[in-house]
Amino acid sequence: MLTALHKALNPLGMALRGGFVAESDGDLPLLRSGEPARSVLLIGNVGGAMWPAFAASGALARFATHPLDRWTREALDPIAALFGATALYPSDGPPYQPFQRWAARAEAVHVSPLRIFIHPTYGLWHAYRAAFLLPTDPGLAPRQDIASPCVTCSARPCLSTCPVAAFTANGFDDRRCAQHVDGPDGQECRDNGCLARRACPVGREYSYPPAQMAFHMEAFLAPRR
Structure with a gap:
């Protein structure tokens, strides 16, 4: 599944940014079906890979407000449906979902002095655009424990x-x-x-x-x- 998801996200310039399995019942929001979610996958962009797809979509002309958020939903909702996932977005709410806490559980990101997450490879040039909730464990690799690059700066x-x-x-x-x-x-x-x-x-x-x-x-x- 994860290989197929990577392939579906690639034309959008987006990537799977890691994920995790629920620790207990109630750890994650319910799926759209009302069933408990078993895992969450974070979807986002790294560097400028997403920009050409967004610019070519016409979203800047089609949407007078929040064009990136609206294009993201437009592009990712069908992919979530394809994989049987419930898609959540940082712009949803209230109640808003804890994307920053989920990100810290999913991969080795740390709060920088600028109060935004820094990644040991991508630095400050990345973002989380959506979370896919799944009813199963898709076989994620364990989260790598890498120290913040800010510690030695x-x-x-x-x-x-x-x-x-x-x-x-x-x-x-x-x-x-x-x-x-x-x-x-x-x-x-x-x-x-x-x-x-x-x-x-x-x-x-x-x-x-x-x-x-x-x-x-x-x-x-x-x-x-």
Whole structure:
């Protein structure tokens, strides 16, 4: 099944991001049929592989709001049905599903100083787009236990690069960030992506292409304008 799922996701530029088996009854939401879920598979993107499929889909023209979320659902719902899975999305809710907790159970990701997950290979250039709940165990490989690359990074350029010090020990000041990015001095972040995120040396070869960077930044700014 997992090989077939990889093959189905590949044209979308998405990938299976790991998964896990439920530890007990009630550990996972119920399937659409009302039965207990036995396992969860996380689906997402790595680097810029997803962007060409999304850009070619016409979703930016077809959907006035949340085009990436809506395209993701449009593309993945049929695949979930093909494999007898119930698809859940981070944009579902309320109640919202614990995608970050599931991700930490599924693969070796860790919270970075920027408060987003860092992967030991892909760095900060990845995301989780959906979870497929299954009634069976698909035969997943055990989760690898790899330490966070941030542990051995003493320079922490991600924290020192932000022009307005939006990342602090108290968290992320999204208002300060948005004011800078949307202002006259924020064009570099606005057009090419967050300077702090780009400063991380891990997984730079997986950085998003400029068009994807600009799309995500516009999505961040839009509700704050």
